[in-house]
Amino acid sequence: MAKNDDCVHILQGLLVFGNVVIGMCGIALTAECIYFVSNPHDLYPLLKATENSDIYAAAWIGIFVGLALFALSILGIIGIIKASRTLVLVYIILMLITFAFEMASCITAATHQDSLTPELFLKQMLERYQKSEPANNSDNEITKTWDELMFQNHCCGVLGPSDWQKYTSAFRRTHSDADYPWPRMCCVLNSQGLPINLDGCKLGVPGYYNSNGCYDAISGPVNTHAWGVAWFGFAILCWTFCVLLGTMFYWSRIEY
Amino acid sequence: EPHSCPRHTDTRTMLPLLLLLLPAAHGIARLGYTPVLTEEPPLGAQKTASTFVLDQPRCVFKDYGNADIWLVVALDGSRWSSAGQGACGGPCTPHQIPPHPHPLPAAESTFDNTARPGSNETAFQSFPDPVHAYMTLNATLVNYPCPKPAGDITVLRVGSETSCAQDERRPTCNGPLPGPGPYRVKFLALEGSVPVAETQWSMPITLTEAKSPNTISTTGSGHSAGMIAITTILSILFAILLAGLVAMLVFWSSDSCSGSSTFSKPESVTVRRYNTHHVYDQPAARL
Numbered sequence: 001m002a003k004n005d006d007c008v009h010i011l012q013g014l015l016v017f018g019n020v021v022i023g024m025c026g027i028a029l030t031a032e033c034i035y036f037v038s039n040p041h042d043l044y045p046l047l048k049a050t051e052n053s054d055i056y057a058a059a060w061i062g063i064f065v066g067l068a069l070f071a072l073s074i075l076g077i078i079g080i081i082k083a084s085r086t087l088v089l090v091y092i093i094l095m096l097i098t099f100a101f102e103m104a105s106c107i108t109a110a111t112h113q114d115s116l117t118p119e120l121f122l123k124q125m126l127e128r129y130q131k132s133e134p135a136n137n138s139d140n141e142i143t144k145t146w147d148e149l150m151f152q153n154h155c156c157g158v159l160g161p162s163d164w165q166k167y168t169s170a171f172r173r174t175h176s177d178a179d180y181p182w183p184r185m186c187c188v189l190n191s192q193g194l195p196i197n198l199d200g201c202k203l204g205v206p207g208y209y210n211s212n213g214c215y216d217a218i219s220g221p222v223n224t225h226a227w228g229v230a231w232f233g234f235a236i237l238c239w240t241f242c243v244l245l246g247t248m249f250y251w252s253r254i255e256y
Numbered sequence: 257e258p259h260s261c262p263r264h265t266d267t268r269t270m271l272p273l274l275l276l277l278l279p280a281a282h283g284i285a286r287l288g289y290t291p292v293l294t295e296e297p298p299l300g301a302q303k304t305a306s307t308f309v310l311d312q313p314r315c316v317f318k319d320y321g322n323a324d325i326w327l328v329v330a331l332d333g334s335r336w337s338s339a340g341q342g343a344c345g346g347p348c349t350p351h352q353i354p355p356h357p358h359p360l361p362a363a364e365s366t367f368d369n370t371a372r373p374g375s376n377e378t379a380f381q382s383f384p385d386p387v388h389a390y391m392t393l394n395a396t397l398v399n400y401p402c403p404k405p406a407g408d409i410t411v412l413r414v415g416s417e418t419s420c421a422q423d424e425r426r427p428t429c430n431g432p433l434p435g436p437g438p439y440r441v442k443f444l445a446l447e448g449s450v451p452v453a454e455t456q457w458s459m460p461i462t463l464t465e466a467k468s469p470n471t472i473s474t475t476g477s478g479h480s481a482g483m484i485a486i487t488t489i490l491s492i493l494f495a496i497l498l499a500g501l502v503a504m505l506v507f508w509s510s511d512s513c514s515g516s517s518t519f520s521k522p523e524s525v526t527v528r529r530y531n532t533h534h535v536y537d538q539p540a541a542r543l
Contacts, residue, residue: 092504096497103490110483119474126469161300168466177305178418178432203309203413204300211300234486241493248500252507 011250015080018243019073025236026069032228033062041221042148045141049124050116055222058109058229065102069236072098076243080250088251095244099237106233113226118215122158126169130183146214147185155214156186161204163213186210284369284451289316291327291441291458294411303463306432307415313443313455314410315402320453323445324396326373329414330366330389332438332460369444369451379427384434391444392430414441438462 036059047055072095079087129146131139150156157163164171164182171183179202187201187209195201200208293302294309302309310327317325366388371378373391380390393412404410414430421431433439438460445453 089504089508092501096494096501099494099497103494106490107483107487110486111479114478114480114483117474119472123469123472123474126472165301165304165464166466167469167472169469172466176418176432178307178415181301181304181307199413202301202416203409203411204302205409206297206300209300230482230486234490237490237493241497244497245500248497248504252504 011246012080012083015243015246015250016077018239018246019076019080022076022236022240022243023070023073025239026066026073028066029069029232029236030063030066032232033059033066036225036228037063041225043145043218043221045138045145046121046124046218047116047222049128049138049142050120052112052115054108054112055226055229058105058112059225061101061105061108062229062233065098065105065233068094068098068101069240076247080247083254085251085254088247088254092244092247092251095240099240099244102233102237106230106237109226109230109233113223113230116219116222118158118213121215121218122163122167125158126163126167126171129169129171130174131170132174147183149214149217150183150185150210151189153214153217154188154210155212155217156182156210157213158215158218159213161186161209161211182209285453287316287453287455289313289443290456291443293461297409299411303461304415305436305464305466306434307413308433308439308461308463310412310414310441310458312400312404312410312412314400314404316443316455317397317400317445317453318402320445320447321397323447323452324373324394325400326391326444326446327393327412327414327441328367328389328391328444329383329433329439329441330457331384332440369454370449372449373446374427376427379424380429380431381422381424381427390427392428394428433463436463436465 037056047053072091075087076091076095079091124142125146128139128142130143134140134143161182164186165177171180175183181202181204184195184201187195187198188207190196195208197205197208204211291310291313294311295302299309301307313325317323371389371391373394376382377387378389378391379387380392383390393414400410415432417430418432420426420429423429439462440457440460442457443455444451
């Protein structure tokens with residue numbers, strides 16, 4: 001029986017440790033998701049205009065899942081130390097429900113990240129940048145976001161300035177091709193916001209216009225956001241799986 | 257007498273020959289230069305939907321210091337000289353079909369070097385129909401100094417003047433080209449109104465044609481390996497946990513497997529008192 005006691009204590013110790021880790025990860029997940037939800041990055045108007053806000057739904061679920069994980073980890077610690085069958089069973093069932101929600105959040109975040117392709121942003125930019133009759137405020141937001149993006153990152157278009165040549169656009173309807181092969185924001189600007197050499201920019205002379213595309217600058221923050229929700233949640237779930245399996249084994253061995 | 261007749265014939269045949277040679281003596285020099293699109297430095301807007309960029313004809317018109325050098329831009333009709341539909345390689349879009357019913361002849365065969373710049377026959381505003389070739393970008397040898405200083409970008413942007421594109425008072429306007437072409441260009445030197453030198457016609461220049469953004473497909477990008485990995489692994493883990501829960505509940509409802517090595521609860525652990533100094537079994541031994 002001494003050996004059995006040792007096994008008991010070791011298993012209890014491991015499970016308590018596992019639950020402590022889950023509790024801390026729950027707090028971390030909540031904090032991270034609150035940060036994402038309350039502090040949208042500058043590219044938020046572009047994401048909002050794609051009318052696919054799954055990544056924010058995933059972050060909201062993450063907030064509540066994190067809190068639930070913290071509360072349940074405390075319940076789990078109490079149940080394991082008291083070796084109460086009822087408590088541990090309740091703990092296991094509630095943890096499974098939380099697991100399901102977090103699983104949904106991770107898969108949603110990963111799927112949404114996949115849908116943010118260069119083609120999606122290209123089509124949105126061509127159809128809405130500098131639209132002459134903006135249908136709603138989001139068109140103005142998109143124009144402002146793109147101007148800011150091209151100015152800060154010294155880039156032009158999604159894949160390059162040739163985007164404005166290969167496709168017709170709302171911009172092209174109001175700006176002639178000869179005067180504006182691409183928007184003025186694609187030119188290298190001086191401190192007053194004017195092109196340093198307008199003819200050089202219109203000709204496409206290297207050094208007077210931005211010749212690379214903005215997709216890298218867009219996908220950076222978006223990917224960080226998605227990976228923070230999806231992959232961190234995945235890691236927590238893998239750990240939770242191990243702890244739950246151990247708890248189930250522990251429960252089956254508690255004297256009734 | 258029989259000798260006088262051939263002499264008369266000689267002078268009579270000489271005269272037409274002399275008349276034929278006269279225009280050749282004052283004829284147009286055909287220079288070996290071919291206008292080319294600018295390749296050095298590589299330009300992002302070498303060809304756009306309505307403009308293109310040529311190298312300046314430096315060191316080409318060296319002997320014609322008094323001449324005005326004009327650029328002749330012609331619509332290359334050779335593409336359309338054959339039957340209409342076949343030239344497009346399929347159904348023609350409105351961009352491809354010029355807005356006129358008759359196929360256009362090839363540029364080289366129809367352009368008349370004696371055409372005057374700034375006239376109705378060479379006005380930009382009437383290009384491409386009925387004018388098949390217009391003249392623009394007037395310059396003299398002073399504008400094209402030879403040799404070209406190293407490091408300078410010496411280009412001509414055809415189609416850069418948008419302000420005069422509709423202004424009939426400016427027939428030599430360098431306006432934006434009305435369609436994707438193809439176009440052929442050459443330089444022509446005129447002294448007064450007499451053409452004295454010309455370059456070769458360039459290769460056909462076809463401009464870029466813009467497609468509608470509706471042709472961009474945003475669906476069907478497929479799923480990345482990461483998303484598939486997350487979904488698969490999490491589904492398997494969840495399934496194992498559910499199976500474990502079911503096994504637990506089955507285990508609970510069946511009393512038979514209350515195992516030999518159960519963990520006893522802390523409350524049921526009794527503290528054993530070792531009665532080492534109490535002799536309870538002594539009376540049994542005394543009896």
